[in-house]
Amino acid sequence: MASGVKFGWAAALLIAAGGASAQQLAPSPTLDAIKARGHLECGVHLGLPGFSFANDKGEWSGLDVDYCRALAAAILGDATKVKYTPTSVQQRWPILQSGQVDVLSRNTTITFSRNASLGINFQGINFYEGQTFIVRTAAGAKTPKDLDGATICVAAGSTEEKNAADWYRERNMKVTIVNFQKNDDAIAAYDSGRCDAYTAGVGALAGQRIKLKTPGEHAIMSELISKDPQGPVTRYGDERFQAVVRWVLNGLITAEELGVTSANVDEMKAKSQSGDVRRLLGVEGGFGAMLGLSNDWMYNAIKQVGNYGESFERTVGQGSPLKLQRGYNQLWTKGGLLFSPSFQ
Amino acid sequence: MDGRNKSGHDDASCIRLMLRRLLYDAKIRDAIYQIALVMGLVALSVWFVRNASQNLVNAGIASGFDFLWRTSGIDVPFVLTNYTAQSRIIDLMWVGVVNTLLVTIIAIIGATLLGFVIGLVRLSPHWLAARVAGAYIEVVRNIPLLFFILFWYFGVIAALPAPRQSISVFGVAFINNRGLTIPVPIDGFAFRAAAVITVAALVLAWIAARAARAERDRSGKTSFGWLAPALALGAPLLAFVVATLISTWDVPVLRGFNYRGGFVLIPEFAAVLAALITYTAAFVAEIVRGGVEAVPAGQSEAASALGLTTAQRLRLVIIPQALRVMTPPMTSQYLNVLKNSSFGAAIAFPELVSVFMGSALNNTGQAIEIIAITLALYLAIGLAVSAFMNWYNARIRLVTR
Numbered sequence: 001m002a003s004g005v006k007f008g009w010a011a012a013l014l015i016a017a018g019g020a021s022a023q024q025l026a027p028s029p030t031l032d033a034i035k036a037r038g039h040l041e042c043g044v045h046l047g048l049p050g051f052s053f054a055n056d057k058g059e060w061s062g063l064d065v066d067y068c069r070a071l072a073a074a075i076l077g078d079a080t081k082v083k084y085t086p087t088s089v090q091q092r093w094p095i096l097q098s099g100q101v102d103v104l105s106r107n108t109t110i111t112f113s114r115n116a117s118l119g120i121n122f123q124g125i126n127f128y129e130g131q132t133f134i135v136r137t138a139a140g141a142k143t144p145k146d147l148d149g150a151t152i153c154v155a156a157g158s159t160e161e162k163n164a165a166d167w168y169r170e171r172n173m174k175v176t177i178v179n180f181q182k183n184d185d186a187i188a189a190y191d192s193g194r195c196d197a198y199t200a201g202v203g204a205l206a207g208q209r210i211k212l213k214t215p216g217e218h219a220i221m222s223e224l225i226s227k228d229p230q231g232p233v234t235r236y237g238d239e240r241f242q243a244v245v246r247w248v249l250n251g252l253i254t255a256e257e258l259g260v261t262s263a264n265v266d267e268m269k270a271k272s273q274s275g276d277v278r279r280l281l282g283v284e285g286g287f288g289a290m291l292g293l294s295n296d297w298m299y300n301a302i303k304q305v306g307n308y309g310e311s312f313e314r315t316v317g318q319g320s321p322l323k324l325q326r327g328y329n330q331l332w333t334k335g336g337l338l339f340s341p342s343f344q
Numbered sequence: 345m346d347g348r349n350k351s352g353h354d355d356a357s358c359i360r361l362m363l364r365r366l367l368y369d370a371k372i373r374d375a376i377y378q379i380a381l382v383m384g385l386v387a388l389s390v391w392f393v394r395n396a397s398q399n400l401v402n403a404g405i406a407s408g409f410d411f412l413w414r415t416s417g418i419d420v421p422f423v424l425t426n427y428t429a430q431s432r433i434i435d436l437m438w439v440g441v442v443n444t445l446l447v448t449i450i451a452i453i454g455a456t457l458l459g460f461v462i463g464l465v466r467l468s469p470h471w472l473a474a475r476v477a478g479a480y481i482e483v484v485r486n487i488p489l490l491f492f493i494l495f496w497y498f499g500v501i502a503a504l505p506a507p508r509q510s511i512s513v514f515g516v517a518f519i520n521n522r523g524l525t526i527p528v529p530i531d532g533f534a535f536r537a538a539a540v541i542t543v544a545a546l547v548l549a550w551i552a553a554r555a556a557r558a559e560r561d562r563s564g565k566t567s568f569g570w571l572a573p574a575l576a577l578g579a580p581l582l583a584f585v586v587a588t589l590i591s592t593w594d595v596p597v598l599r600g601f602n603y604r605g606g607f608v609l610i611p612e613f614a615a616v617l618a619a620l621i622t623y624t625a626a627f628v629a630e631i632v633r634g635g636v637e638a639v640p641a642g643q644s645e646a647a648s649a650l651g652l653t654t655a656q657r658l659r660l661v662i663i664p665q666a667l668r669v670m671t672p673p674m675t676s677q678y679l680n681v682l683k684n685s686s687f688g689a690a691i692a693f694p695e696l697v698s699v700f701m702g703s704a705l706n707n708t709g710q711a712i713e714i715i716a717i718t719l720a721l722y723l724a725i726g727l728a729v730s731a732f733m734n735w736y737n738a739r740i741r742l743v744t745r
Contacts (some may be wrong), residue, residue, distance in 0.1 A: 090702065090705065090706055094711055097403055114709065116406075117405065117406040117709060118406075119400075119404035119405040139601075148600060148601075149601045149602055149604060150600070150602070151421075151601065151602060156698065156699075156702040156703045158706070161419075161707075162418060164419075165417055165418060165429045166417065166429075169429060174604075176419075176421045176522070176608075177420075178421050178610075178612075179418070179692055179698065179702065180691075181689050181690065181702055185691070185692070186692075189691075189692065194501055194521060194611070196601050196602075235403065235404075
């Protein structure tokens with residue numbers, strides 16, 4: 001308590017003394033480390049087309065990868081300054097907790113117990129999804145209920161493993177769940193006929209489906225058995241870095257809402273009279289500096305990566321092999337769930 | 345010293361002298377070094393544990409072993425205990441231990457038998473047979489175990505039909521790519537009784553065999569010779585036949601996607617077992633060859649001179665002596681089987697690493713605790729295997745005078 005009181009006095013003095021110049025930012029060890037080493041360390045999925053996938057030249061792309069690039073552009077001014085660490089379901093927490101990566105941007109469901117007991121924080125949602133099943137069309141199962149008695153392949157330790165067990169138990173149905181260590185092993189076993197169905201989030205299923213021997217013979221069910229919101233993850237501590245992670249994501253969503261794209265961002269920056277656009281792009285308000293970044297932080301991110309909608313279409317939407325509908329991942333103004341707090 | 349002491353040295357200088365002697369005594373010095381080393385190690389581990397727990401607290405990560413009593417929520421497809429998804433995480437750990445032990449023990453027995461055969465064939469005078477065995481050993485020893493496991497798994501599964509086209513065994517057991525579904529008795533009482541009867545019969549048979557041998561040694565006549573085999577074979581057979589007849593059976597029936605009812609021996613189990621047995625057998629075969637070649641050729645020649653057949657020569661002369669050479673390296677192979685059983689995780693066989701270090705760890709995030717428990721469990725099982733093999737080694741050791 002005593003130190004708290006002392007700190008209060010110190011803060012008051014500082015505010016009184018500093019007054020005019022608001023240069024005194026709380027220190028951010030993570031931001032300092034990123035700037036010092038010159039690149040962002042980003043934990044991604046081992047390989048999930050549409051979300052994080054490395055091509056044969058080792059270039060990463062996908063919705064989750066785009067977020068890493070936007071964050072690097074906002075902090076360092078260059079979207080290419082990212083080092084990707086592919087993480088398995090098992091490795092993702094220790095890699096984040098131990099400080100090996102600055103941020104985890106990887107198909108990972110936001111849950112209470114992870115937030116409360118793993119020393120990690122979720123910084124918003126960049127993909128709304130739910131769990132469902134992929135089955136052979138020849139099997140004739142249309143909804144999850146039709147899978148009574150089926151054998152289901154799943155990645156061990158995922159939320160899907162427990163969701164599926166819960167869902168069928170609640171309905172007094174019996175399924176056999178086979179737990180594989182990696183998503184790839186689970187989908188390979190499903191493909192070889194070991195299982196009647198493979199369960200994961202809709203987005204992951206769309207990505208994995210491409211890897212099947214004959215994708216056309218498999219159908220993804222439309223009925224969902226869970227909600228699995230996903231977004232960037234940080235470890236506890238360093239609130240200012242967490243604010244950066246959160247507001248870069250908000251900025252990408254806001255940019256789409258305001259109609260700012262990678263194509264028109266220069267024009268908007270030069271000509272727009274909208275206060276929202278001007279604050280977002282650093283023309284006024286000095287928002288970047290408040291986070292300890294340059295004021296053109298979001299300009300760089302949008303210019304180099306594009307807004308949320310552009311990224312979605314390119315990676316998982318109609319411009320990609322996955323061809324996912326926007327659905328819940330549409331802006332709130334267009335009937336979806338994407339809703340960014342204000343840039344005020 | 346006594347003399348000097350009497351001649352007027354005071355007590356203090358005497359004690360000093362004794363202390364100095366202690367310091368230069370080699371035994372005492374060694375003891376001091378060892379105590380210092382142990383204390384240093386203890387201090388180091390205390391520091392590690394304290395440091396780790398402090399870092400966990402600072403990082404906001406929950407620690408401790410309370411999570412073991414949380415509900416696991418994980419379905420496991422191959423369970424020999426009464427575990428269900430509503431059981432606790434500690435029960436899930438136990439499922440892993442039981443499955444690991446099951447696969448390890450069966451694989452050790454299988455690899456020993458197969459390895460012995462391959463090893464002896466490798467040594468046989470038949471040119472082709474010896475070359476085939478030799479090629480098997482060389483090929484298998486140079487292939488990674490993971491490849492072996494994946495080969496068996498995807499090989500076995502690709503070869504087996506889907507549930508609707510199952511291979512039927514007398515209409516009660518079914519083989520398909522979901523495994524071997526066998527009928528189980530709804531109430532296991534009759535079979536538990538039969539198991540007790542079997543053990544009792546084996547004990548009685550052993551007593552009868554000893555008595556018969558003592559009688560033969562005493563009188564030179566063979567009497568009750570039939571009693572021991574009759575007890576050992578007849579009684580269990582009768583007990584199990586009766587148990588089979590009086591039990592009500594849960595026979596698998598095809599419904600929907602797969603057979604319902606019965607017990608399923610999953611393909612992952614078969615694949616891990618097949619891989620461990622065929623892989624380890626190659627190493628065992630080389631140990632057998634080494635053991636047999638270590639027995640001097642004169643032993644074999646002497647046995648032939650006595651008129652023993654090849655089989656008798658092996659069974660009575662060569663192998664008992666070879667066993668002494670083979671036991672220590674076999675212990676290492678058995679420990680390898682135990683550790684290699686963790687490869688089952690690669691193909692979803694629910695052994696310790698798969699269910700505990702996989703599913704449970706990911707659901708709770710308690711990495712340090714779970715890895716420590718897993719290490720301790722493997723160490724305990726490994727030490728038990730070593731202890732048994734050391735006991736066996738001591739028993740068969742050549743007694744020299």
